[in-house]
Amino acid sequence: MDTTTCPECGAPAEVTDRFVLESTDGPIEHLRLQCAGPHWFLMSTESLDRHRTAAAPAPERHLIPARVRRPAAPPRS
Numbered sequence: 869m870d871t872t873t874c875p876e877c878g879a880p881a882e883v884t885d886r887f888v889l890e891s892t893d894g895p896i897e898h899l900r901l902q903c904a905g906p907h908w909f910l911m912s913t914e915s916l917d918r919h920r921t922a923a924a925p926a927p928e929r930h931l932i933p934a935r936v937r938r939p940a941a942p943p944r945s
């Protein structure tokens with residue numbers, strides 16, 4: 869069984885199909901994969917590799933704005 873990881877959630881995914889599609893740049897190998905979760909993909913092996921490479925480093929976190937310190941509200945009387 870050919871396995872990889874889901875590009876969406878990182879869960880183990882099974883490559884259920886592999887085939888070559890002709891393109892203007894020549895034949896491109898595609899694969900169909902089904903993850904342990906609800907995802908399935910039909911993509912070129914190249915784009916899967918790209919996705920893996922991109923996913924390898926820790927995902928960039930969205931910058932969380934520093935908590936704005938509010939000036940102490942004047943006591944209400």
Ligand SMILES: [Zn+2]
Nearest residue numbers: 874877903907
């Ligand atoms: Zn998944």
